[in-house]
Amino acid sequence: DQQVKQNSPSLSVQEGRISILNCDYTNSMFDYFLWYKKYPAEGPTFLISISSIKDKNEDGRFTVFLNKSAKHLSLHIVPSQPGDSAVYFCAASREYGNKLSFGAGTILRVKS
Amino acid sequence: GAGVSQSPRYKVAKRGQDVALRCDPISGHVSLFWYQQALGQGPEFLTYFQNEAQLDKSGLPSDRFFAERPEGSVSTLKIQRTQQEDSAVYLCASSLVVQPNRKETQYFGPGTRLLVL
Numbered sequence: 001d002q003q004v005k006q007n008s009p010s011l012s013v014q015e016g017r018i019s020i021l022n023c024d025y026t027n028s029m030f031d032y033f034l035w036y037k038k039y040p041a042e043g044p045t046f047l048i049s050i051s052s053i054k055d056k057n058e059d060g061r062f063t064v065f066l067n068k069s070a071k072h073l074s075l076h077i078v079p080s081q082p083g084d085s086a087v088y089f090c091a092a093s094r095e096y097g098n099k100l101s102f103g104a105g106t107i108l109r110v111k112s
Numbered sequence: 113g114a115g116v117s118q119s120p121r122y123k124v125a126k127r128g129q130d131v132a133l134r135c136d137p138i139s140g141h142v143s144l145f146w147y148q149q150a151l152g153q154g155p156e157f158l159t160y161f162q163n164e165a166q167l168d169k170s171g172l173p174s175d176r177f178f179a180e181r182p183e184g185s186v187s188t189l190k191i192q193r194t195q196q197e198d199s200a201v202y203l204c205a206s207s208l209v210v211q212p213n214r215k216e217t218q219y220f221g222p223g224t225r226l227l228v229l
Contacts, residue, residue, distance in 0.1 A: 004154070006154075034217075036220075041222065042222050043116070043203055043205075043220030043221050043222045043223050044155070044203070044220045045220070046217045046218070046219065049217070089154050089155070091154075098143065098145075098160070098207065098216065098218070099145060099157040099160055099168060099171070100145075100147075100155070100157065100218065101157070102147075102154030102155045102156070103154050104152065104153050104154045105153075105154055
């Protein structure tokens with residue numbers, strides 16, 4: 001069963017605009033959420049994370065928002081740059097053990 | 113410092129052949145994870161080591177899959193009698209430590225792309 005879902009397979013955004021990637025989860029035991037970025041032929045690279053005790057975490061151009069009641073999180077990239085074009089994976093883990101459950105990914109293309 | 117490395121990067125196997133995939137974690141990282149990523153999907157957890165102890169192998173799809181980390185550093189994922197459905201990218205990740213109420217970032221290697229013909 002897919003406990004983490006990314007319902008948008010792809011997203012195309014103009015350079016300089018905001019990119020919003022969404023993620024939903026079903027397991028209420030998840031308490032830690034991460035976004036990874038992946039380029040072709042490379043492994044996922046950690047981008048930003050958020051604990052369930054927070055509803056927002058910001059790091060430069062990247063902000064992650066968490067809505068626990070809706071079991072929804074989103075990643076905002078402002079401003080978007082062509083180098084941000086990659087596959088973005090949402091992931092979640094429970095307190096017990098650190099294995100990650102991943103969504104299927106969203107392909108972001110930033111057009112210049 | 114060096115990141116997580118994996119070898120080989122690509123492996124083509126005939127159905128029924130045994131394969132061994134190697135992971136070199138970041139030096140000093142206690143935790144090591146293996147994930148399987150099928151085409152168009154996100155990575156799926158296979159197994160987890162803390163030092164040399166395999167603490168969770170709930171994600172291994174069958175008894176043809178076996179992982180070890182005998183000295184708490186390098187890990188090997190072995191797949192016996194490979195089948196076509198084993199074709200995937202196998203990712204290894206390591207993190208510094210696992211403690212209750214503390215989450216450590218997992219750093220991923222580039223993966224091994226396995227193709228079973």
